[in-house]
Amino acid sequence: MGSLKDKINEIEREEIINALKECGWVMVRAARKLGITERMIGYKIKKYAITKEGERGKTIGFVGGRW
Numbered sequence: 655m656g657s658l659k660d661k662i663n664e665i666e667r668e669e670i671i672n673a674l675k676e677c678g679w680v681m682v683r684a685a686r687k688l689g690i691t692e693r694m695i696g697y698k699i700k701k702y703a704i705t706k707e708g709e710r711g712k713t714i715g716f717v718g719g720r721w
Contacts, residue, residue, distance in 0.1 A: 667702040670695065679706055 656664075669688065677683035685695040698704075 663702070666698070667704065670698055670702065671704060674704070674706070 670684070673684040673687045674681070677687060681695050681699070682692050685692045688695065690698075
C-alpha cells in the first residue's frame with residue numbers, strides 16, 4: 655500500500671492523461687479543462703513522464719512544448 659502522497663500523484667497523473675485524451679492531446683485545451691495553466695500542465699507532463707502512442711506504436715513524449 656502506497657503513501658497518501660503516492661496515491662494523490664497517481665490520481666493527478668490519471669486525470670491529466672484523461673483530459674489530454676479528451677482534448678485530442680492539445681495541452682491548452684486540457685489545461686483549461688483541468689483549471690490549470692498551460693505552463694503547469696507542461697510541468698506535470700514532464701514530472702509524470704506522460705507519453706502517448708504515436709503512429710505504428712511508437713511512443714511519443716513531450717519535448718519543448720510539443721509532442
